[in-house]
Amino acid sequence: MSDRHHSTTARRLNVYIQGQGFPILGLHGHPGSGRSLSVFTNHLSKRYKTFAPDLRGYGKSRYNGNFEMNDHLTDLEALLDRLEIEKCLILGWSLGGILAMELALRLPERITGLILVATAAKPRGSHPPITWQDNLYTGVAALLNYIKPSWQWNIETFGKRSLFRYLIQQHTSTSYSYIAKEAVPAYLQTSPAATRALYTAIQSGYNRLLDLQQIQCPSLVLAGEQDRHITSDSSLQTAQHLQNSQWQCYPNTAHLFPWEVPQLMLRDIDHWLEEHPQVIGSQ
Structure with missing residues (x-):
């Protein structure tokens, strides 16, 4: 995605900000919004400053014209500049995790760590036909x-x-x-343009596995064992291609596992943050 030329200028994103401390950028999935990350931000904002934007075409970041996935990256880089965030940890869920990896490839000096939730650099699904x-x-x-x-x-x-x-x-x-x-x-606030941008990228056979070796920052990769949208196997493959990653898979959960086992997941995130103080700006 990040090797292509950017066809549009950055859009000013609506963003939800909570807490004080080291910045954590939260990126939602599809369909989604900054609000749909509350399971993470309400907890993390007790110790850190969380930023959860509505991506272009989602939530209150209204946009009806056609755009490409690359444009999300342009928007997010502009957001970091506007909010004067020099370095941040990124937490991304599903599509948000893909964008998190892309930002780490694009802005390696600004991204201190990645928390990747139900996502993959080569996403594969096992969803049965829908009736x-x-x-x-x-x-x-x-x-x-x-x-x-x-x-x-x-x-x-x-x-x-x-x-x-x-x-x-x-x-x-x-x-x-x-x-x-x-x-x-x-779901009701997700624009058709956002859906088109995502499915165009999926149909093009998105695969960044071989580029992941460029990402040096620590990563925590979390998956639901029964995820049919982005399989746990494809998440595991992503973790194996990252240089410095930790993998956790939750049994009897699926793509929305943060809403199934929130306390267990947040405990694991807290533990990982304690073990990797460099990702939150301390040694």
């Missing part, structure tokens, strides 16, 4: 869950039969609460 019934149940489950979050009848009747069954493995009130508060609003 009309899948779409129907997903629409009903999402709507009812939005109106009445974590309603057990809805989870049992529609949730477990919908496409949610591929996004999560643990159909708990916690995971459905996050879906209601953050996934549905983010």
